[in-house]
Amino acid sequence: MSSLIAIAESIEQSQIGVAIAESRYWWPIFEGTHLLSLSISFGLILVTDLRLVGVLLRRVPVTEVLHQLRPYVLGGFALTFISGGLVFWSEAATVMVSPLWTAKILLILLGGLNALYFEFVIARRPEVVENHTPLPSSVRYAGLASMMIWTVVIVCGRLLAYLPR
Amino acid sequence: MSIVDALIAIQNSGFARAITKSDHLVIAGLQIIHVFAFLLLLSSLVLMSLRLLGLVLQRQSLPLVTYGPTRLFWSGLSLAAISGALMFVTGTRHYFYNRAFDAKMLLLLVAVVIQLVLFRKVAVSESPSPVLATATVALSLVFWFGVAIAGRAIGFV
Numbered sequence: 001m002s003s004l005i006a007i008a009e010s011i012e013q014s015q016i017g018v019a020i021a022e023s024r025y026w027w028p029i030f031e032g033t034h035l036l037s038l039s040i041s042f043g044l045i046l047v048t049d050l051r052l053v054g055v056l057l058r059r060v061p062v063t064e065v066l067h068q069l070r071p072y073v074l075g076g077f078a079l080t081f082i083s084g085g086l087v088f089w090s091e092a093a094t095v096m097v098s099p100l101w102t103a104k105i106l107l108i109l110l111g112g113l114n115a116l117y118f119e120f121v122i123a124r125r126p127e128v129v130e131n132h133t134p135l136p137s138s139v140r141y142a143g144l145a146s147m148m149i150w151t152v153v154i155v156c157g158r159l160l161a162y163l164p165r
Numbered sequence: 166m167s168i169v170d171a172l173i174a175i176q177n178s179g180f181a182r183a184i185t186k187s188d189h190l191v192i193a194g195l196q197i198i199h200v201f202a203f204l205l206l207l208s209s210l211v212l213m214s215l216r217l218l219g220l221v222l223q224r225q226s227l228p229l230v231t232y233g234p235t236r237l238f239w240s241g242l243s244l245a246a247i248s249g250a251l252m253f254v255t256g257t258r259h260y261f262y263n264r265a266f267d268a269k270m271l272l273l274l275v276a277v278v279i280q281l282v283l284f285r286k287v288a289v290s291e292s293p294s295p296v297l298a299t300a301t302v303a304l305s306l307v308f309w310f311g312v313a314i315a316g317r318a319i320g321f322v
Contacts, residue, residue: 032317035200036207036310043208047234056233060225068221072211151201158197162189 008092020090027090034083040076042150044069045115052143054135061131062139066123095160104156111149118142172257181254192255199248203313205241209234210309213288214302219295231288242277265322269315276308 011017020026050056051065088095095101122128122138175181184191215221216230253260260266279301287293287301 028318028321032314035317036313039204039207039211039313043204043211046205046208047212050233050237056237057222057230058233059229060222064222064224069212072215072221154201154204155197158200159193162193 005093005096008096011089011092012094014089017089017092020086027087030083030086034080034087037076037079037083038154040072041080042076042154044073044076045146045150048073049143049147052135053140053147062128062135063123063131066119094163098160098163100156100160100163104153104160107149107153107156111146111153114142114145114149118146169258169261172261175254176257178254181257184251184255192252195248195252199245199252202241202244202248203316206238206245207241207309207313209237209241210305213238213284214306217288217293217298217302219298226291227293228289228291235285235288238280260319263319263322265315265318269312269319272308272311272315276305276312279304279308 012021020030047056048065048069051058051060051062057065122136122142125136127136128139184195212221213231213234216223216225216227222230283301284305287297293301
C-alpha cells in the first residue's frame with residue numbers, strides 16, 4: 001500500500017498533475033466534462049437498464065436497444081474515463097487514501113464485469129435474441145444490478161469531492 | 166422589505182435552519198439527489214435527441230421512442246427543482262450574489278420555454294422535417310447543458 005501511495009504521490013506531483021491542479025481553467029473543465037459526460041455514459045446505460053427491467057421502451061426489442069445505443073455508450077464512457085483520468089492525475093495521492101476511492105474503482109470493475117457477462121452470456125440466449133415475452137428473469141436482474149452499481153459509483157465519486165484538500 | 170431582506174429572512178427561517186443545522190450529510194445528500202435528478206433529465210434528453218437526429222432506433226416511430234423518456238425528463242426536472250430549492254433556502258444570499266447562479270436561472274428559464282414550446286411538440290410528431298428536428302435538438306441541448314455547466318460553476322465562482 002505504501003508503495004502505491006508513493007506512486008500516487010509521484011503522479012500527483014508530476015509536471016502535468018501540478019499543472020492541472022494549479023490551472024484556473026483545466027481542473028474545472030476536466031471535472032465538469034467528467035460530470036457532464038455521465039449524461040451520456042451513465043445516462044444511456046440507465047436507459048438500457050430501464051429497458052432490461054421493463055420500465056422504458058418496452059416495445060423495442062432488447063437486442064435492438066443494445067445494438068443501437070452501443071457506440072454512444074462506449075463513446076460516452078471513453079469521455080468519462082479520459083476526463084476522470086485527468087482529474088485523478090492532479091489529485092492521485094489525495095483521493096487514493098480514501099476508502100471511497102477504492103470502493104469506486106472496485107465497483108467500476110464490477111459494473112464492467114456485469115456488462116460483459118450480460119453482453120456475452122445473457123444477451124446471447126435464444127430467448128433474448130428472439131425477443132420472447134416475458135424475457136428470462138436474469139435479464140431483469142442484470143439491469144437492476146447495473147443500475148445499483150453505477151448509482152453507487154456516482155455517489156462515491158460525488159462524496160470524494162468533500163475530502164479535505 | 167427589499168429582496169435581500171426577504172432572502173435573509175428565508176435563510177434565517179426555522180425551516181432553512183433546520184436543514185443547515187441538521188448535518189453536513191443532509192446537504193451532501195441533497196446535492197447528490199440534485200446531481201442524479203439532473204442526470205436523469207439529461208440522459209432522457211440525450212436519448213430523445215439521438216432519435217430526433219435519426220441516429221438511433223430509426224425503425225421505431227418517434228412518439229414510441231420519446232413517450233417514456235419524456236416522463237423521465239419531467240420527473241428529473243421536478244426532483245432537481247425540489248432538491249435545488251431546498252439547497253437554495255439554506256444559503257439564499259450565497260446564491261443570490263453568485264453570478265453563475267444568475268446565469269443558471271436565466272438559462273433554465275429559456276430551456277424550459279424551449280422544451281414546452283418546441284421540443285415537446287416536435288418529439289411527438291410522426292416525421293418532423295430534419296431541419297426542424299436538428300434545430301430543436303441543438304437549441305435544447307445547448308440550453309440544458311448550459312444549465313448544467315452554470316450549475317457546476319456555482320461551486321467555482
